[in-house]
Amino acid sequence: GAGVSQSPRYKVAKRGQDVALRCDPISGHVSLFWYQQALGQGPEFLTYFQNEAQLDKSGLPSDRFFAERPEGSVSTLKIQRTQQEDSAVYLCASSLGGALHQETQYFGPGTRLLVL
Amino acid sequence: SQQGEEDPQALSIQEGENATMNCSYKTSINNLQWYRQNSGRGLVHLILIRSNEREKHSGRLRVTLDTSKKSSSLLITASRAADTASYFCATDPLNQGGKLIFGQGTELSVKP
Known part of the structure; x- marks a missing residue:
């Protein structure tokens, strides 16, 4: 079956632009x-949804970052007024059950964002 | 901030040799997972070991977990050039809602 997909795969934005990154999780997750994920580093947590509920957004670096999952499937990560330090790869992952199930997280290919 | 620390940061070996990577972490966990990442690609899940397990095998991979020392190791036996990638350990800390905390990774190079 299809894995996690993300779009766009690459995004170049001018400083100050808004961007929207999309994630399609595995169906039913x-x-x-x-x-x-910054260059040369491991991924860092941003936010977590269980169905449509955003249960943890403690990793969002500023109020310019906003995420939603209105119908409990597709999610969008929006970054307003992008800054150069936002340049990174943004990874989406999904897992079958809720957080207490301790299940494998399946990752998408990521969106590489470059802010000029 | 990242919880895990991996050692070594980079490892270069010949095809056929074994590769060992180590991971240390700071807080109590539900489980620990190892991922592989090829350059410019997403993360591929390798193995999950729960906090009540001490060792797990999957093909050429062997993972150990020592919760008393808060450390884990990943052994890749009979390495191949295709194993060249970055390897990350990720912990699922207790009472943190399932988010993963990643180390900085070990960059493995397997030379043919």
Whole structure:
């Protein structure tokens, strides 16, 4: 079956532009996570959804970052007024059950964002 | 901030040799997972070991977990050039809602 997909795969934005990154999780997966990976680093947690509920947004670096999953499937990560330090790969992951199930997270290919 | 620390940061070996990577972490966990990432690609899940398990095998992979030392190791036996990638350990800390905390990774190069 299809894995996690993300679009666009690459995005170049001018400083100050707004961007929207999309994640299509594996069908039927309850949990969805967003991570940010800077060059040469491991991914860092941004936010977590269980169905449509955003249960944890403690990793969002500023109020310019906003995520939603209105129908409990597709999710969008929006970054307003992008800054150069936002340049990174944004990874989406999904897992079948809720957080207490301790299940494997399946990652998408990521969106590589470059802010000029 | 990232919880895990991996050692070594980079490892270069010949095809056929074994590769060992280590991971240390700071807080109590539900489980620990190892992922592989090829350059410019997403993360591929390798293995999950729960906090009540000590060792797990999958093909050429062997993972150990020592919760008393808060450490884990990943052994890849009979390495191949195709194993060249970055390897990350990720912990699922207790009472943190399932989010994963990643280390900085070990960059493995397997030379033919």
